[in-house]
Amino acid sequence: MATEFTAFARTAQGSSASRRLRNTAKVPGIVYGGEAKPELIELDHNALWHALKKEDFHSSILTMTLGSAKSQVLLRDVQYHPFKQLIQHIDFQRVDANKKLHMKVPVHFVNQEISPAVKLSAAIVNHVLNEVEVACLPKDLPRFIDVDLKDLKSGDSVHAADVKLPAGVSLVFHGRNKDAVFATASVVAEEAATDGAAPVAAAEVAASKQKAPAAAAAAPAKDAKKK
Numbered sequence: 001m002a003t004e005f006t007a008f009a010r011t012a013q014g015s016s017a018s019r020r021l022r023n024t025a026k027v028p029g030i031v032y033g034g035e036a037k038p039e040l041i042e043l044d045h046n047a048l049w050h051a052l053k054k055e056d057f058h059s060s061i062l063t064m065t066l067g068s069a070k071s072q073v074l075l076r077d078v079q080y081h082p083f084k085q086l087i088q089h090i091d092f093q094r095v096d097a098n099k100k101l102h103m104k105v106p107v108h109f110v111n112q113e114i115s116p117a118v119k120l121s122a123a124i125v126n127h128v129l130n131e132v133e134v135a136c137l138p139k140d141l142p143r144f145i146d147v148d149l150k151d152l153k154s155g156d157s158v159h160a161a162d163v164k165l166p167a168g169v170s171l172v173f174h175g176r177n178k179d180a181v182f183a184t185a186s187v188v189a190e191e192a193a194t195d196g197a198a199p200v201a202a203a204e205v206a207a208s209k210q211k212a213p214a215a216a217a218a219a220p221a222k223d224a225k226k227k
Contacts (some may be wrong), residue, residue: 059104097137098209101141105141108145112152117149117152128182128184145163154188160179
């Protein structure tokens with residue numbers, strides 16, 4: 001499962017030791033937080049690489065097996081090589097069941113295809129936020145936040161106040177963005193293009209009318225020369 005992984009104790013420290021570890025297809029890491037001291041760990045690179053491709057690994061409480069002990073942790077940071085497909089380092093934080101945590105979770109948009117904006121107006125729905133920070137106790141941490149678009153109309157927006165949250169979960173916004181926009185619905189661009197085509201067509205008609213009298217005036221002059 002994406003929410004479970006195995007780690008191994010690491011004793012060697014320093015950049016040279018980490019480099020040697022990476023050469024053996026291992027990833028150096030650290031676990032911190034809680035009342036215990038930080039622990040140096042190492043993980044299998046290939047297993048970790050595949051786990052990181054799964055959404056749940058980034059937004060769920062993970063069960064880490066270290067030796068004979070199991071603990072609950074959160075993924076906090078991953079460092080990648082600048083251009084190679086290699087993980088350089090990874091950080092985990094221990095979870096305290098009695099303390100609220102802040103965590104970024106994915107946003108899933110549902111019922112977009114049946115919304116009035118799409119069905120009746122053929123509008124374009126723009127997903128403004130793909131993830132959002134939440135605050136809650138570990139037991140209440142959602143895997144993702146659902147944003148229901150079934151009532152979205154063309155020209156409307158879905159704000160934070162419109163989003164139904166699971167029990168015990170609140171959104172965290174920094175600065176003034178307390179009523180952030182999650183999604184918007186705008187009119188399809190082709191309509192604007194059609195509206196713009198009318199003035200162009202009218203201008204072409206007007207230009208042709210102006211050319212017509214000039215052409216008619218030129219005809220008698222040619223006939224006069226023949227005589």
